[in-house]
Amino acid sequence: MVVQNDPVDIVTIGGGMTASILAALILPSTSHTMVSLEQGAARWTYPDFAHNHDSLRFNNRYELMQDLNQVSWTWRPNENAPALPMRQYGSFNPGQGLGGSMVHWTALTWRFLPSDFAYRTHHIERYGADKIPDEMTVQDWPFSYLDLERHYDALEYDMGVSGQAGNLNGRILEGGNPFEGPRQRPYPNPPLAQSAFGNLFHEAVQGLGLHPFPTPSGILSQGYTDPFGNVRAGCLYCGFCTRYGCEVGAKTSPLTTWLPPALDTGRYEVRTRSHVIGIETDDDGRATGVRYVNADGNEFFQPAELVITSAYTLENIRNLLLSRSKAHPDGVGNDRGRVGRNYTYQLAQNPASGLWENERFNFYMGNGCTIPQVFDYNADNFDHSDVDFIGGARMYPSAGQREPISSAQNLLEGLTDRRWGAEWKQTLGSSWDSVGSIGIEGESPAYEGNFCDLDPRFTDAWGLPLLRITFDWRENERNMYRFLANRSEEMIKAMGADRTTVTRQLAPYRYDVYQSTHATGGCIMGTDPGNSVTNGYGQVWDTPNVFVTGAALFPQNPGANPSGTVGALAYRAAEAIRDRYFKAPGELLT
Amino acid sequence: MAEPEEAAPPGRKISRRAFISSGSLFGGFLLVQCTAGTETRPPPQQFLPPAPPEQTGVPAYRFFTASEARTVEAITARLIPGDESDPGAIEAGVPFYIDAKLASFESFAEPTFIQGPFVEVVDGGTFESTADGDLVVPEDQLYRYGYQSGVTPQTEYRDGLQSLNDYAVSRYGSEFADLAAEEQDSILEVLDTIQQRAEGDAEGSEQAEEGAATAAFGGSGAGGFFSTLRTDTIEGMFSDPLYGGNKDLVGWTLIGYPGPQRAYSPQEMLIGTRRNPQPLDGLTPMNPDRHAHEVPEALEQPRSGVRDG
Numbered sequence: 086m087v088v089q090n091d092p093v094d095i096v097t098i099g100g101g102m103t104a105s106i107l108a109a110l111i112l113p114s115t116s117h118t119m120v121s122l123e124q125g126a127a128r129w130t131y132p133d134f135a136h137n138h139d140s141l142r143f144n145n146r147y148e149l150m151q152d153l154n155q156v157s158w159t160w161r162p163n164e165n166a167p168a169l170p171m172r173q174y175g176s177f178n179p180g181q182g183l184g185g186s187m188v189h190w191t192a193l194t195w196r197f198l199p200s201d202f203a204y205r206t207h208h209i210e211r212y213g214a215d216k217i218p219d220e221m222t223v224q225d226w227p228f229s230y231l232d233l234e235r236h237y238d239a240l241e242y243d244m245g246v247s248g249q250a251g252n253l254n255g256r257i258l259e260g261g262n263p264f265e266g267p268r269q270r271p272y273p274n275p276p277l278a279q280s281a282f283g284n285l286f287h288e289a290v291q292g293l294g295l296h297p298f299p300t301p302s303g304i305l306s307q308g309y310t311d312p313f314g315n316v317r318a319g320c321l322y323c324g325f326c327t328r329y330g331c332e333v334g335a336k337t338s339p340l341t342t343w344l345p346p347a348l349d350t351g352r353y354e355v356r357t358r359s360h361v362i363g364i365e366t367d368d369d370g371r372a373t374g375v376r377y378v379n380a381d382g383n384e385f386f387q388p389a390e391l392v393i394t395s396a397y398t399l400e401n402i403r404n405l406l407l408s409r410s411k412a413h414p415d416g417v418g419n420d421r422g423r424v425g426r427n428y429t430y431q432l433a434q435n436p437a438s439g440l441w442e443n444e445r446f447n448f449y450m451g452n453g454c455t456i457p458q459v460f461d462y463n464a465d466n467f468d469h470s471d472v473d474f475i476g477g478a479r480m481y482p483s484a485g486q487r488e489p490i491s492s493a494q495n496l497l498e499g500l501t502d503r504r505w506g507a508e509w510k511q512t513l514g515s516s517w518d519s520v521g522s523i524g525i526e527g528e529s530p531a532y533e534g535n536f537c538d539l540d541p542r543f544t545d546a547w548g549l550p551l552l553r554i555t556f557d558w559r560e561n562e563r564n565m566y567r568f569l570a571n572r573s574e575e576m577i578k579a580m581g582a583d584r585t586t587v588t589r590q591l592a593p594y595r596y597d598v599y600q601s602t603h604a605t606g607g608c609i610m611g612t613d614p615g616n617s618v619t620n621g622y623g624q625v626w627d628t629p630n631v632f633v634t635g636a637a638l639f640p641q642n643p644g645a646n647p648s649g650t651v652g653a654l655a656y657r658a659a660e661a662i663r664d665r666y667f668k669a670p671g672e673l674l675t
Numbered sequence: 676m677a678e679p680e681e682a683a684p685p686g687r688k689i690s691r692r693a694f695i696s697s698g699s700l701f702g703g704f705l706l707v708q709c710t711a712g713t714e715t716r717p718p719p720q721q722f723l724p725p726a727p728p729e730q731t732g733v734p735a736y737r738f739f740t741a742s743e744a745r746t747v748e749a750i751t752a753r754l755i756p757g758d759e760s761d762p763g764a765i766e767a768g769v770p771f772y773i774d775a776k777l778a779s780f781e782s783f784a785e786p787t788f789i790q791g792p793f794v795e796v797v798d799g800g801t802f803e804s805t806a807d808g809d810l811v812v813p814e815d816q817l818y819r820y821g822y823q824s825g826v827t828p829q830t831e832y833r834d835g836l837q838s839l840n841d842y843a844v845s846r847y848g849s850e851f852a853d854l855a856a857e858e859q860d861s862i863l864e865v866l867d868t869i870q871q872r873a874e875g876d877a878e879g880s881e882q883a884e885e886g887a888a889t890a891a892f893g894g895s896g897a898g899g900f901f902s903t904l905r906t907d908t909i910e911g912m913f914s915d916p917l918y919g920g921n922k923d924l925v926g927w928t929l930i931g932y933p934g935p936q937r938a939y940s941p942q943e944m945l946i947g948t949r950r951n952p953q954p955l956d957g958l959t960p961m962n963p964d965r966h967a968h969e970v971p972e973a974l975e976q977p978r979s980g981v982r983d984g
């Protein structure tokens with residue numbers, strides 16, 4: 086028997102980053118009611134994260150991640166290959182629980198570059214249409230950087246982002262990212278303290294004529310009271326950051342920022358341990374609410390005027406595909422077969438490593454943001470006329486938070502003959518804190534052959550098909566990687582490493598090695614239903630009382646972490662829903 | 676391949692994933708799954724560290740038989756050799772760590788998707804040459820998918836230790852634990868090479884010894900077993916003593932890691948710290964200076980409005 090709940094104005098699938106942003110921005114100034122259904126448990130900064138510096142538990146046994154016993158995602162490199170499930174964590178680590186993945190994120194908080202938004206037009210204008218390979222299905226975003234600027238600005242002040250502005254209203258500022266788009270205000274907080282290895286990188290790449298700048302970070306460099314009135318402490322550089330909840334709330338997450346003002350209204354509820362199994366639609370194809378199962382296995386129907394899927398990229402795609410009905414035989418949003426298209430990822434690699442004999446860098450302190458970054462080889466910040474690819478990557482030195490277990494596994498790769506035994510042990514003992522590398526986080530263009538659909542074979546704990554990912558790197562990325570590996574080598578040499586090792590070729594994509602939780606695309610936004618699933622607000626073209634949030638909306642993935650833009654898009658959608666949607670519910674916003 | 680999101684260790688992450696053997700059944704199919712383990716990962720006790728293992732003087736093995744324990748001790752002693760002045764896996768108690776891990780979980784310690792079907796692996800061929808719609812993967816592509824076997828760690832150890840001894844006897848006439856250190860190393864090298872070859876990393880063509888080891892292991896996977904052993908040994912050497920290994924913090928002392936600390940100053944990030952290594956239970960309580968009457972907002976949130984469905 087399905088229990089019918091009382092209707093609410095808004096229901097979200099998932100209680101993570103974007104759901105909490107919508108609640109905090111829509112509810113306080115309106116009288117709307119909202120429920121978020123979150124499959125994971127509740128957890129709070131205190132006391133849940135008070136004693137969590139246990140790397141085996143959180144890093145190696147994935148305490149905060151989605152439970153693979155219940156749901157996974159299958160992958161195949163191409164359409165000829167069979168797809169197999171991620172049986173244990175590899176390529177990406179989506180989180181679950183109150184606050185979602187952002188509770189355990191690394192907190193690099195980027196704005197995308199103006200050229201990222203006009204991607205196709207920009208490349209054609211500068212290099213001609215031939216520069217874009219035929220199989221590449223990259224396209225422009227449905228609005229420009231300038232349209233999103235004020236949402237980036239609001240997000241950064243609500244999060245208390247720490248960083249150094251590089252372009253203030255068109256004025257290029259020393260020490261910031263000279264390639265960023267113009268911003269109306271500086272960051273609300275100064276940059277985080279920098280690490281020893283970061284400083285070495287900074288000086289070396291400056292000597293190469295590049296432009297290093299401190300990582301913009303969603304971690305507070307000092308105490309901060311945000312515009313909602315949340316009082317928060319600065320970072321302790323504790324070294325247990327990514328994959329852990331922050332024990333002082335210095336790392337921005339829904340717990341520190343958006344949940345308090347949303348819950349304060351009394352009109353928001355997060356229903357934890359509640360797993361959504363589908364969006365229901367009526368005969369006209371309009372969404373009526375969602376079905377979910379609680380921890381006791383009881384099934385409920387939650388009616389709502391507006392259904393928002395905010396369940397992270399992969400589950401957002403799957404939620405739409407699973408919601409099949411007479412009105413939407415191939416799933417909500419999929420009347421034209423666009424759901425799952427333009428699935429993209431992130432080219433995250435460490436091409437060059439070095440060993441500095443007799444140096445110690447204290448890599449186990451700090452976090453993923455206590456380092457500088459370089460954007461000189463990202464996007465179209467350098468001339469691509471004479472190279473055989475488009476795109477680029479942000480480049481950076483090894484960050485902090487080195488943990489003993491996972492680092493011992495692979496730190497000496499390429500530096501010792503064997504990965505065990507007396508010589509390995511001796512080298513590990515003398516060099517554990519003396520080995521560092523150059524990382525790249527590169528663009529992932531969209532291709533016809535990279536996409537997601539429902540798996541024909543594997544099902545989850547509720548008997549529903551898993552999402553199937555078809556994805557591999559292409560020629561453009563291999564060429565881009567080769568170029569960036571050479572740049573990485575120049576950097577590591579300029580940093581004076583005693584020994585270096587360089588991986589020159591990009592290996593085929595593998596599902597078992599962590600690269601990043603930056604799965605993007607699959608429910609992309611665009612200018613019309615022929616090229617996209619949603620409009621520029623994440624509103625689904627064929628079912629306008631359903632919205633999608635998150636990186637699933639990106640037409641292709643730039644060379645930077647997604648969440649600054651994920652957040653800004655959620656601010657944009659929240660404003661439109663709050664001020665306009667309910668005046669004509671179910672109408673497409675223009 | 677890690678980015679700063681991972682602890683940013685450079686270089687290739689060699690996965691510990693269990694792979695099936697290569698080269699044993701020429702042109703034939705090999706079923707990867709042996710037993711479909713019943714997955715009963717206990718519901719996580721959110722964020723509270725597990726109770727320390729009971730201290731009853733000399734630790735006793737809970738999962739391994741005496742003869743299995745002898746083999747595991749011999750293997751880990753070669754993976755991270757040591758003596759009293761320069762402690763290694765034995766001095767750290769790594770075999771007890773592994774034993775506790777296998778005894779504490781009915782199957783996997785980490786989240787694992789265990790539903791079938793399981794893949795079949797074909798020796799040679801390409802994706803294009805395998806029958807359309809079948810769940811068949813060419814053996815040289817399997818590593819890209821990660822762990823796919825469905826064999827529980829308990830079974831993998833039971834069978835793997837037996838196979839390792841079978842191989843040791845066939846090659847040197849004695850069980851692994853009774854061999855000279857160089858002989859033990861050459862056995863482990865063979866398994867390591869099999870694993871690296873499965874990931875496309877080994878140089879040269881397959882040696883006869885690899886074929887012999889593969890045959891001894893049958894479908895349970897010589898390379899995968901080596902990978903599991905190595906990962907578990909590293910976990911036992913470098914995880915908190917709470918879990919039974921890293922005794923007297925010898926693993927952390929080896930690499931110069933001070934264990935979990937509450938905080939570092941920007942100055943310490945530049946010049947290092949003089950703190951003594953401490954285990955998790957030496958960590959100071961959070962916010963010792965937090966007064967009952969002043970509750971920082973980010974720590975004490977309004978909890979009303981959040982409840983289980």
Ligand SMILES: Cc1cc2nc3c(=O)[nH]c(=O)nc-3n(C[C@H](O)[C@H](O)[C@H](O)COP(=O)(O)OP(=O)(O)OC[C@H]3O[C@@H](n4cnc5c(N)ncnc54)[C@H](O)[C@@H]3O)c2cc1C
Nearest residue numbers: 099101102103124181185186191192193361602635646648
């Ligand atoms: C280890 C790690 C490090 C990261 N570091 C960075 C970084 O440095 N910079 C950056 O920009 N980004 C980073 N990210 C990415 C960032 O966390 C995400 O982009 C962001 O959290 C996405 O927000 P979201 O609202 O789309 O999804 P989430 O915040 O993940 O929320 C989705 C929620 O939906 C729930 N859910 C899913 N399916 C269902 C269902 N069927 N029923 C009920 N609930 C469901 C999930 O449990 C989850 O809580 C990182 C991610 C990870 C995992």
Ligand code: SF4
Nearest residue numbers: 320321323326331336
């Ligand atoms: S490094 Fe800073 S932000 Fe990260 S968990 Fe520690 S105190 Fe929090």
